[in-house]
Amino acid sequence: MKYVDDFRGAEACLAMARRINAAAGDRDYRIMEVCGTHTAAIRRFGIPGMLSARIRLISGPGCPVCVTSDAYLRNAFRMAAEKNVTIATYPDMLRVPAGGASLQDLRAGGADIRPVNSALEVPDIARGLKNRTVVFLAVGFETTAPATGILIQRAYREKIGNLRVYSAHKTIPPALMSLGKDKALCLDGFLLPGHVSAVIGVEGYRQVMRSLHLPAVITGFEPLDILSAIGTIVDAARHRQAILENGYSRVVRPGGNPKAKALIKEVFVSKDSLWRGLSVIPGSGLFLRKPYDSLDARRTFGLKEEDGYQAQDSGCRCAGVLTGRIEPVACRHFGKQCSPQKPLGPCMVSREGTCRAFFETL
């Protein structure tokens, strides 16, 4: 714990904040933290209050359940409603609403839905339910994709015939591209996610950052990590420099985790994917590659393409929140009809969701 405390000392943090505020001078900065865990840490440690009002931290689309589309969920509901189908997925997914329902509601109505903490729990569930089809709803970024990869390889090798995977895995660099190019957002830099970077490394961002020409710093989750990354971005942005730095070298290696990267490449193929709030981002989705696509729930269940759905309007402004266009408080449902107990949109569900992070600390 000593190790963590070193990155939390109030004296060091406040000194760093003062240095940033002085360096910021008389212009405004808009810095996006892409990762939901960063959003939660920034709020939890009270970082916005330490910084001058000129530095705005904008929360991006970095929470797995938040960016999962309505259409994906409705496909999942359809499978869950079928006889002899068991759904396995991460606990947060159970509470995400779409079209007025959630997996939790379906479970209360009798559907067999199993929350799991790891993809690797799914083979045992499937083996125990020989005459049911077990569908794993695979969500998350480069962080959870390798575990799904192992699951897929195992199911394929061990011929677990009743296991299917419905992948909504997404990759971060294409989303950065889309956000960085957005004129309305007008970003000055990115705080790059610590966990995703542990997998893809500094190299994973090289190409995107070269074409965006913005400062970007990989950082950890302690207040001093986050503040020093903000300091680096402010300095670079003031001099209109594009930099790509690794401020989390105690965890992130330049090349990332080669094993995990190879696994993703072996099992998945990149295709266009629908993100909530960001619409379709080219090459941002991970889909099952041959020969593993025999396990793809899309094929088995003949699921409708996700971008073929009409978006439904629940009045929730998740889309604006996910792209950093509005803060949660600007949504008229925030804290009223929409609360963590009864979320109207996905950003209120998970601890990494921007609305939930604001709700808990405002």
Added chain:
Amino acid sequence: MTQKLIREIFASAFDNIYLRKLDDASVVELRGGRYAMTTDSFVVDPIIFPGGDIGKLAVCGTVNDLASCAAEPRYLSVSFVIEEGLPFDVLESVVSSMAQEAGQQRVLIITGDTKVVPRGKADRLFINTAGIGLVHKTLEAGMIRPGDKILINGPVAQHGLCILAARQGFESQEVLKSDCKSLWAIVKLLLQEHVDVRFMRDPTRGGVSAAANEIAQSSGFSLALIENKIPITASCKSFCEILGLEPLDIANEGKMLFFIGEKDASRALRTLRAVPSCRRASVIGEVLPERKAKVYLKTVAGGSRVLGMPVTEALPRIC
């Protein structure tokens, strides 16, 4: 959820001036004497855990609800709902730990009831208690004033984490021990020393966050807590870090939040720290003049944020 249930179903149906305060116990006047009465049900899973069991928890929980009203616990009732098939030795050990705790606290268990239900209709053992205590001093959230200091008698989050670890089968159960303890002795000590105690609340379910928010709401004043003054053991802190839990949201069963008049705060702290089990007692915050009923937390990093009511239960059936 429980909050909503209490407010919308029970409080509206049974409405009266005592219940309306929504305190842990209610104070009534009977023939010139002032008595506090409370009741509680215990459904903790597992029923035996490091640092205690459901029996000790039932006595301590009831004693502490009375103690938070400055009432000296005198008489308890105990009612058991036993699932068919519960081993006799388990029941015996639970009952003997109840008897031991009641004996130490000098409260008498003067009435009780037992029901055995068929297998599957209850989970091993549920205990309901009621308690009556003699009120030594009248305390109300309305007596809280700006400048009052907030004290806690020791490290937070031990009970909730111990139950979580025991249930998930984490090793290290030896390190994570419940803080389950009766608190009348230390409350009495402060009252005997004539410390200016304004209000008390035991931060059980929902932890310090829930208790602080409830008090802010019932007093109307905002509170400021200082994160690095709130004691926590190294093992609880590590456990929370690894699992991403907020220690202030986690249940305690042997802690009390004391609201003490500013002038008496350091004397209260000295008095508490002289008690062996309260060596880590600490002044963790104060009452602000602002009437917004919010709880602010000065974070370890030097920032500040609102400490909200915990929104989802980390675990059900912890007490």
